[in-house]
Amino acid sequence: MSIRDERKQQSRQALLDAALYLSTSGRSFSSISLREVAREVGLVPTAFYRHFADMDTLGQELVDQVSVHLKGLISQIGHNYLQHQLLPTEDQSLTIVELFFLAVDHSPNQWIFMISERWGGSAVLRQTIHHEIEDLVEQLSNDLKRMPSLKHIQETQNLSVISNILINLSFTWAMTWLGLKNEYEGASLKQQQQALIQQANTQIRLLFRGAANWKNPTNA
Template structure:
């Protein structure tokens, strides 16, 4: 890659980062203008068009990047949850640590999933479907789901887990906004315990799942 191409890629990524930052600071993506995003990274508005046709195109690529990050986190979580008795607690610790390290992707996906931009909503719906399929593929490799004989059953399970992940992430982030100090740590412990209990309940049900009866 030439220096010119590298700089162009850096500017493009800077615009994506700026849009993510603005849309997770109490604003919705649909309320952010092209001019604001360009100004955030020190570019004139006309320079924006060297990278994206419009905000819709930027939004679609932003969803792609965020979903790729979430896919990595969900893959790691799925690896641990396949052994719920032994690894559920460790898996959830790592999951919440990942949220603390990078909250913006979660805030963006949760808020914009039902947000004002139709283009972004459709892109998120598409990516969540991909996340469902990827997680189902991960889970089918483990012995714990060997009594799942229908692909739709695995997709249903992965959908439940992904929606739970969004709920856990939203609750975890909200705790940091509501509490501080020792009270925050106490509330975090409560949420961790609840999440582990939910996982164990789900996987106890999996062991007794019967597609025919369902």
């Protein structure tokens, strides 16, 4: 890559980063103007068009970037469970959940963006996020097929239901976790965080324990 191409890529990424920052600072993506994004990175508005056709195009690429990160994280929950021939013990499951929340703390803006824009004001972003979640459901369902404790579940629809529940739980966990910092501090924050970790651990263990004992009504 030439120096010119590298600088162009840096400017493009800077615009994406600026849009992510602005849309997670108490505002929705649809309320942010092209001029604001360009100004945030020190570019004139006309320079924006060297990288994106409009804000919708930028938003779609931003969803793509954020989705890659979140897909890897959510899928890792499934992969961690796949490492065990049987269901993980309570301690092993707790470790998986704790790692999830550490990852949320590491990239809070990605979660805030996806959670707010999933039902936000931009129809283009809502549709793009919907398709990304559909892809994630399919990816996670394929992972679950390899889990020894779920081999008895052959119906793709049932695996998709499990995947949907896990994905929606992940969004709820992340949203609640990030919200705790706005309501509590110090020892109270730690206490609330531990309570959420325990709750999430119970939920995921109930989900997989129920799936491991699932019987299709037609075969019951």
